[in-house]
Amino acid sequence: MSSTNPPPSCTEADAAPTATPAARWPHTPAWLPGGHAQTIWPALWSRRHGGQQPAWRRERWFTPDGDFIDADWIDPPATPCDRYRPLVLLFHGLEGSSASHYAQAFAVQARQRGWSLVLPHFRGCSGELNWQARAYHSGDHAEIGWMIRQAGLRHGGPLLAVGISLGGNALLRWAQEAGRLARNQVRALAAVCAPMDLAASGHHLGRGVNRHVYTPMFLRTMKRKARAKWQQHPGLFDLERALRARDLYEFDDAFTAPLHGFAGTDDYWHRASARRHLQRLRLPTLLLNPLNDPFVPAGSLPGLTDCSAWVTPWQPQTGGHVGFATGRFPGHVLGLPQAVLDWLAPHCEPAHDDGR
Numbered sequence: 001m002s003s004t005n006p007p008p009s010c011t012e013a014d015a016a017p018t019a020t021p022a023a024r025w026p027h028t029p030a031w032l033p034g035g036h037a038q039t040i041w042p043a044l045w046s047r048r049h050g051g052q053q054p055a056w057r058r059e060r061w062f063t064p065d066g067d068f069i070d071a072d073w074i075d076p077p078a079t080p081c082d083r084y085r086p087l088v089l090l091f092h093g094l095e096g097s098s099a100s101h102y103a104q105a106f107a108v109q110a111r112q113r114g115w116s117l118v119l120p121h122f123r124g125c126s127g128e129l130n131w132q133a134r135a136y137h138s139g140d141h142a143e144i145g146w147m148i149r150q151a152g153l154r155h156g157g158p159l160l161a162v163g164i165s166l167g168g169n170a171l172l173r174w175a176q177e178a179g180r181l182a183r184n185q186v187r188a189l190a191a192v193c194a195p196m197d198l199a200a201s202g203h204h205l206g207r208g209v210n211r212h213v214y215t216p217m218f219l220r221t222m223k224r225k226a227r228a229k230w231q232q233h234p235g236l237f238d239l240e241r242a243l244r245a246r247d248l249y250e251f252d253d254a255f256t257a258p259l260h261g262f263a264g265t266d267d268y269w270h271r272a273s274a275r276r277h278l279q280r281l282r283l284p285t286l287l288l289n290p291l292n293d294p295f296v297p298a299g300s301l302p303g304l305t306d307c308s309a310w311v312t313p314w315q316p317q318t319g320g321h322v323g324f325a326t327g328r329f330p331g332h333v334l335g336l337p338q339a340v341l342d343w344l345a346p347h348c349e350p351a352h353d354d355g356r
Helices: 035-044 101-112 141-154 166-184 198-205 208-232 239-244 248-259 265-272 275-280 335-347
Strands: 057-062 068-074 087-091 116-120 159-164 188-192 285-288 311-314
Touching (some): 035 208, 057 141, 068 101, 068 141, 087 101, 087 166, 101 159, 141 159, 141 166, 159 335, 166 188, 188 335, 198 208, 198 265, 208 248, 239 248
Parallel strands (some): 087 116, 188 285, 285 311
């Protein structure tokens, strides 16, 4: 193959966002009814790869403030077309990592296409406590921007970004702050199950079944990390108040907000929410939100009039929260990354500012 011509996966023009053909969408099987089942089952029991776990290569990036980010890479076999190979930057969700079911599924699908993939862990999520007096949060657009720049320095091909849940909202906030300049770094992005209205999602998680199923799961690891952070930096926040938290609102008020310069949970959730700024997006953007997501109430989702012309919203009836299991029992979760990467694939050509 000529070194001057890109491979077929990168030859299509940077077209306007379009909807996925219905036949390609991972339809939820009849044996898995309801948003809660479609959230919990895929995360625990559905197949996430073809039998062999992805072989991650870990790289440590040192941050300007004297901390570190652990980035896990998937490297497909080398080819003469490596200079054109797309790189998928995958930003994980709350308390996620490269071990998460969706991360492994995206890694498998990217490698099968001959694409590279990197998952930069948010601080404290790689298995080692970060060093500085901070953690991570849903609106950390400056950190996202720094990670994107680091990936770009290490990869010469086109960059495509995917954010899952919390990572999706943070990625959107970066793109909103960057405006037209975002397209100079990332060709297109997808936000999957992003809680774009943090107040609506946060309060929703604090009520009913969610309060008894998902909230304790998150708080268990978050409180453990808060205790370790306090031991590392004594007096940094009110540890006892954080440990008494019964929901995410109380925990964010005691820990997340004070560590990251917010006046409290209300200030944090308001300023970090991406929904208010969707008109500022200036690069191809996919918003994927199932209507039965137990974390993100359907009434909080944006409509077309809330979004810029660059945005394609997908709002399927089913899928749960980052579930999307499909196939025969016990199902697999490879349909989600296949559909998302299919949507991103046409956007591999260099960006041209057409004034939109």
